[in-house]
Amino acid sequence: MKLILLLMLLASAGKSQADKVYVCKSGTSYAYHNRLCQGLRKCTHRIDTVTIREAMATGHKKPCGYCYGR
Numbered sequence: 207m208k209l210i211l212l213l214m215l216l217a218s219a220g221k222s223q224a225d226k227v228y229v230c231k232s233g234t235s236y237a238y239h240n241r242l243c244q245g246l247r248k249c250t251h252r253i254d255t256v257t258i259r260e261a262m263a264t265g266h267k268k269p270c271g272y273c274y275g276r
């Protein structure tokens with residue numbers, strides 16, 4: 207019984223919270239962010255949290271220079 211419980215725990219931990227990123231829904235933004243950085247604060251539109259895959263699909267193909275640049 208204990209072993210089964212352990213396996214279940216491991217299985218759920220493996221899923222992780224699929225890398226969420228922030229994107230600005232401005233239509234002209236092309237970067238995704240991993241936190242609310244200064245670049246994202248300039249966003250005057252809605253800020254969404256999406257998976258990296260969703261960010262790419264909506265045209266945010268570049269990692270933000272502020273978030274990922276250091």
Ligand SMILES: [Zn+2]
Nearest residue numbers: 239243270273
């Ligand atoms: Zn950023």
